[in-house]
Amino acid sequence: MCGLTACIALQQQLHGPLANGAPTNGHVETNGYANANGQSSTDGNPKTNGDVRSSVDTLETEIDNSLEIIKHRGPDARGVWVSPDRRVGLGHVRLSIIDLSPLGNQPFHNTQDDVHAVVNGELYNYTEHKAQLANEYEFQGNSDCEIVLALYKHYGLSFLQHLRGEFALVLYDAKRNVLIAARDRYGVKSLYYTVQNGRLLISTEMKSFLAYGWKPEWNVQSLRENGWRFDSRTFFKDVYKILPGHYLVSKQFSDLHQKVYWDIDYPDKVKVDTRSEEEIVLGLRERLLDAVRLRLHADVPVGVYLSGGLDSSGLAGMAAHLIKEEGAKFGNDASGDQKRLKCFSVQFDKDSGADESEIAQRTADWLSVDFIPVHMDEAAIAANFEATAWNSEAANPDANGTGRLALSKHVHNEGIKVVLTGEGADENFAGYSLFAADTLMEADPAWPASVLSDSEREEAFRSACQKLDVFRFGEVPKNVAPSTKRMLANTNISPTLCTHTPLPFAPWTDKFAVNDQETTIAESFNGRVLHDMQNKWHPLHTAEYIWSKTIFTNLILRYLGDNVDMVDHVESRTAYLDNRVSEYANQIPPSLKMRYDPATKTLREKHVLREALKPFITEEIYSRRKHPYMGPIRYSADGPFYQLIKRLVTRENVEQLGFIDWSRVDGLAEKAFVDHEHLAYLTVLSVAQFVVFSQRFGVKRADAEV
Structure with a gap:
């Protein structure tokens, strides 16, 4: 775990999307190169050919200043590298998790000194790759992240598909003059880029750009169209995200492209799944246990975030099972005693209506793990509010992130550097009742065992549509083009997402609302995705895709994820977003994710996940309806x-x-x-x-x- 940034000297005048502020999901022409992991930069006065370079001292100072802004992400080591021609600088701040020795410090360089990289995150399959590549690559240490260089040398640009974990990285091939900046499949780790004063900058957090002289300005069009929540834009002018499952590549300091290396996919909705429910459940359980087993591995202490919900309870249960039954290590603890596994839970005031700590306590007692509640009263929420916004770099209309920040502080004080967290279960297994309308919009031919008749489904669908108002924070967009509705397969989720983060805009900004918000969502997807939404996927899967690519990656994983956890040097690991788990989950028929009971006229969200986790959770958790993690919403009138x-x-x-x-x-x-x-x-x-x-x-x- 760490922080990264990059800076590249451009050879010619920038043109295309970065110059005019439009979304950058496609081709961007620039010249220049970037550095990776932590901070990187190239500086100086423009040459007659448009080239921008800097002295080594100036560049190293800028990189170091940029790293200083995000030093919370890596308190254990700091490294800076500048290329001999001063075009590329790489910077890195390190939180030591695997291989605590200096050999794990970054930037990494191969023995030929022609490939350089900085990596933020954890790569869980590194041991198998090291064994595979040991005869052709000379590893310097035992860090999981060093495998990036070896895989790149072996597979070239296709190396990204072999990485299993949560990561953001920048790699520079000095021999070929190739730059690659990439982000993990679901965007657990953030990665931003911008062009400022003739230089391409890349960094884990936008605030790092301030050290390079960046002067932030609001992107009013992005704000009005909600591009910052729906596409590659941010709410700052000319600052963009590298999208989840994408990489930014430039060759010969020019022609910068953002390309996809992985995307969420679902089966044809009319293809019958011939597996039995038991077979699907057992296959999911096997993959979940493997994902948790891998995420217990570290050279430092490991804990779990535990709430009163299914997702975190299942993680704690699987971890306790692996420790007790398999003798699995959890971090640097090889005792085999699950009583030493620390589980942390936010404890809001009892009268707040948001406290789940008593349920979490009962789960911890049943599992025989160490339970540590972290009390959050109104004063603590207020004290953490500004820091949560600043560090998450995301606006979410609640105070939930303050509880996450409090948890990470307490975890750090307990001497723990790694925690398992439950993000991704709702996205992969239809955990939100927000998905109900799209689940019921069409029949599910993939699962003929469903006993739901057409009339029962249609009645349930109408009821689910009426209940969508619960999830709407304001008025849904009006006068949306029929073509937009068709592009999104007439799903019910997209209008609701457009009501999130309500802002009372000044009238003069109306001229910047070129697209309505639903059109912004639709046009953020490529042609393959839009085709599959209209012709191949079940509406539930379309809704899951839309949610995962917008609110989930741009808000939830920022405001309730890595950016907040790293404030106090805590790495969060998301087992439900393991690509082998999610790729398996994406093949499960909708009727097994969200099951409708016509007798009680109720939907059971995450049905298949409940069955997979049943051996590891209490009956209370198994039977409990979904209660999203929410902070209090009512406070004292003068508190x-x-x-x-x-x-x-x-x-x-x-x-x-x-x-x-x-x-x-x-x-x-x-x-x-x-x-x-x-x-x-x-x-x-x-x-x-x-x-x-x-x-x-x-x-x-x-x-x-x-």
Whole structure:
């Protein structure tokens, strides 16, 4: 685990998507090169041919300053490398997890000194690859991440498909002048890029770009179209994400492309699955245990985040089973005693309506593991709110991330560097009732054993559509083009996603709402995906894809994931997002993911996952309906959280944003905290988070002339 950044000197004037601020899911022409992992940069005065370089001292200073901003991601070691021609610089801050010796420090270099890389994350299949490649590659140490260089030398650009884990990386082949920057399949790790002053910069967190002289400005079109939540844009001008399952590649310091190396896929909805339910359940259980077994491996202590839900309870149960029955090590603990496995749970106030710690305690007692509750009262939520926004670099209209930040602080204080977390189960196994309407929209020919008649399904579908209002934070988009509806196969999830993170925009920003939000979603997908949505996939699978590629990767995995955990030097490992687990899950018929009972007229979310986890969880957890992790939504009328929001959401601060209409914000705090109006609460929290970004990043005020 670590942080990374990169900077490249451009040889010619940038043109194309990066120059005009449009989404960059395709081809971008530049010249230059980047450095990887942590920080990298090339600097200096433009040459007559457009080349931009810097002295080694200047470049190393910039990289080091950039690493200093994200030093929380890697307190154990720091490394900087600058190419002899000063075109490329690589920087890295390290959190030591595998191979604690200096041989695991980065940047990595092969023995020929022509391939260089920085890697952020964990690669769980490194031992098998090391055994396979030992005769052709000379490994310097025992780090899992060093396998990137060996795989690249062996497979070339196709090496990414052989990586199993969560990662972001930058690799530079100096012999061929090839740069590669890549991100894991689901986007557990973040990776951003921008072109500033003739240089291409790449980094784990956007704030790192500040060290290179970046002056942030709001991307008003992205804000109005919600591109920052739905496509490769961010809410800053000319700053983009490398998309999950994608890599950025440049050859000869030019022609920068973003390409896909892996994508989510689902079977043809009319193809009958001939397996038995028991066979599917056993196959899933086997893969889940393997994913957890791999993620228990580390040279440092390992723990588990445990809530009152199925996903985290299942992880704790599988970990305890592997320790007790197989004698599996968990981190550096080889005792075989599951009582030493520490499980951490957020404990909100009992009267908040959000506390699940008592259920988690009962699960921990049943598993005989060490249970550690972390109390979060309103004062703690208020104290963590700004830091959560700043570090996640994502705006989510709730205070849930503050609990995650508190957990990571406590985990760090307990001396633990690695935790298993439950993200991804809802996405792969239809865990949200938000998916109900699309589950029931069509019959499921893949699973003929379903006893649901057409009339029963249609009745259930109408009921599910009515219940979608629960998930909507505001009005759904109006006057959406029929072509957009067709592109998204008329699914019910996309209008609901467009109501997330409500912002009261200033009237002048209307001219930047070129696309409605649903069209932004549709046009963020490539032709293969749009074809399969309309002709191949079941609507539930289409809904899972849309959610996973938008809200999940751009909000949940940022606000409740790696960016927040790493503030206190904690690496979170997501077993449910293991690619072998998810690829298996994607082949499971919709009727086994979300099962409808016509007798009780209820849907059982994550049915197949419940059955796979049944041996490892209590009857209480097995039978419990889905309760998403949620922080409190009602607070005292004059408490610390209300006071914080009042301090942040002032007329001066809101007008400094420029794109928000103060007349529509004035009074929202009172409506949210005194009158307990839910939409006001969601809106004022969203505005408050953008105020934090404005202040912490030093963002220029947006105005009508942008």
